[in-house]
Amino acid sequence: MTFRSVTLCTALVAALAAPAAAQTTATQPQLRTPDVIFVPTPQEVVDAMLEVAKVTKTDVVYDLGSGDGRIPVTAAKKYGARAVGIDIDPQRIKEANANAETAGVTDKVKFLNQDLFTTDISEASVVTLYLLPSLNLKLMPKLMKELKPGTRIVSHAFDMGDWKPEQTLNVNGRTVYYWTIPKK
Numbered sequence: 001m002t003f004r005s006v007t008l009c010t011a012l013v014a015a016l017a018a019p020a021a022a023q024t025t026a027t028q029p030q031l032r033t034p035d036v037i038f039v040p041t042p043q044e045v046v047d048a049m050l051e052v053a054k055v056t057k058t059d060v061v062y063d064l065g066s067g068d069g070r071i072p073v074t075a076a077k078k079y080g081a082r083a084v085g086i087d088i089d090p091q092r093i094k095e096a097n098a099n100a101e102t103a104g105v106t107d108k109v110k111f112l113n114q115d116l117f118t119t120d121i122s123e124a125s126v127v128t129l130y131l132l133p134s135l136n137l138k139l140m141p142k143l144m145k146e147l148k149p150g151t152r153i154v155s156h157a158f159d160m161g162d163w164k165p166e167q168t169l170n171v172n173g174r175t176v177y178y179w180t181i182p183k184k
């Protein structure tokens with residue numbers, strides 16, 4: 001082998017190895033631009049949302065747009081529920097997984113880097129939201145179609161237009177809305 005062919009060979013191996021090394025360390029690429037930015041729900045509001053839904057260890061709680069994972073992590077840690085968080089932003093998923101690890105609830109919680117509008121949410125018994133009024137309205141047909149009658153829906157700050165809530169709470173100036181999916 002000549003000096004030139006050894007040099008070429010070394011360069012080729014380095015080029016092939018580089019993307020593989022990058023894949024193991026870099027955050028996943030973003031699926032698409034989030035519909036709403038990350039703003040966390042204050043912990044006392046998280047607690048009130050899970051309390052109004054009467055979450056227990058038999059529930060499966062889905063947080064659609066789960067941010068740093070505080071709602072699923074609290075549902076698992078405080079109430080023993082199984083919980084799923086869905087977020088389109090891979091950075092949020094990374095933070096949520098770290099928070100689940102710290103809280104010791106990785107056996108009960110999972111975070112999916114998906115678009116909440118395309119994820120199958122049919123196994124949920126409780127759905128939590130902190131999105132936007134327009135996103136709640138866009139989501140409503142999916143909630144009605146996929147969720148079982150009796151599934152509880154809790155939204156921080158935003159209502160569902162003409163769908164009147166069964167309960168409305170004020171938690172330190174924040175509004176929490178509560179509905180249940182009606183019979184088909």
Ligand SMILES: C[S@@+](CC[C@H](N)C(=O)[O-])C[C@H]1O[C@@H](n2cnc3c(N)ncnc32)[C@H](O)[C@@H]1O
Nearest residue numbers: 034035036039040041065067087088115116130
């Ligand atoms: C206002 S934050 C709420 C975070 C968390 N649920 C809470 O209450 O603390 C909204 C989250 O939705 C995520 N998001 C926006 N559009 C989304 C989509 N289409 N699918 C999944 N997640 C989305 C954002 O990345 C962000 O983390």
